[in-house]
Amino acid sequence: MRLQKREGRDYIDGYVWCCPGCQRRNSIRINSFSEGSHLQLVQILDIVYWWCRDLRQVHVIQETGVSKKTVIDWQNYIRDICAQYVIDHPVQLGGRNRTVEIDESKFMHRKYNRGRFKEGQWVLVIVERETDNCCLIPVDDRSARTLLPIIQQHVLPGTRIITDQWAAYNALPNHASVNHSLHFVDHNNDMVHTNQIEGCLLGICKI
Known part of the structure; x- marks a missing residue:
């Protein structure tokens, strides 16, 4: 053609x-991912560009001339694509002198999502603090028998691991935890926190 x-x-x-x-x-x-949309391609590319630049939604609406609902739908769709890519391309994180934060979150489908994780799917989220690289792994449950082998597969030996106080993580080596029911940073050590993983979940997936 x-x-x-x-x-x-x-x-x-x-x-x-x-x-x-x-x-x-x-x-x-x-x-393509834009098939079926009634927006002009230049508008779609503008929305993608400003999402990458983390521009506030009100300003994206002004820059693109697109309605608030359409901008929100497209930004959610972009987040879904990014989340699905990370799920489909898992990596190993951490190593000597590196720290990873680990938590679990429940993912919800939106109307545009074509991914493989199901409605209400639990996902193990691992973020490397020094690089912001992350790994998302769908899991059937949050038991130690399920989570620990996955962590061993995706977190390199010698890594410092920060988690919440979920009991499944107690057997991890070189491990510190923070009680999320009280605070997100350990008051005895301000390096023991999971702020980075919270930002990852809000920024990439908007759970």
């Missing part, structure tokens, strides 16, 4: 893929 310029209400992007033989036409968005 060849890219051809087209004008009119049916050609919101101004271009289509066209077969010179049979004259069949396809949208330039076919099989």
Whole structure:
């Protein structure tokens, strides 16, 4: 197929893929994340750009000329794509002189999500404090038998591990915890906190 310029209400992007033989036409968005949207591609790219720059929603609306509901829907969709990518591409984190924060969170589907985690899915979240790199692993439950082998697989030996006081983590080596029912930072050691993982969950997934 060849890219051809087209004008009119049916050609919101101004271009289509066209077969010179049979004259069949396809949208330039076919099989892309923007397929099915009624926004112009430049508006979608603007929303993605300003989301990456962490611009406040009110300013994104002003910059793009798109309604508040549409901006919120697209930002949620972008977060879902990022979360699903991290789930599909797990990595090993930590190592000597590195610290990881570990917590669990329950993910909720939104209407745009096409990922593999189900409604109300528990996900183990691991964030490396020094780099902000993270790993999201769907889990069936929060028992030690489920969580500890996953942590051993994704956290390198020698890593300092910070968690909440969930009992499943008690067997972890080189481990410190903070009581979230009282505070998010250990008053005896201000380095013992899970603030980074809380920011990761709010920023990437908006749980």
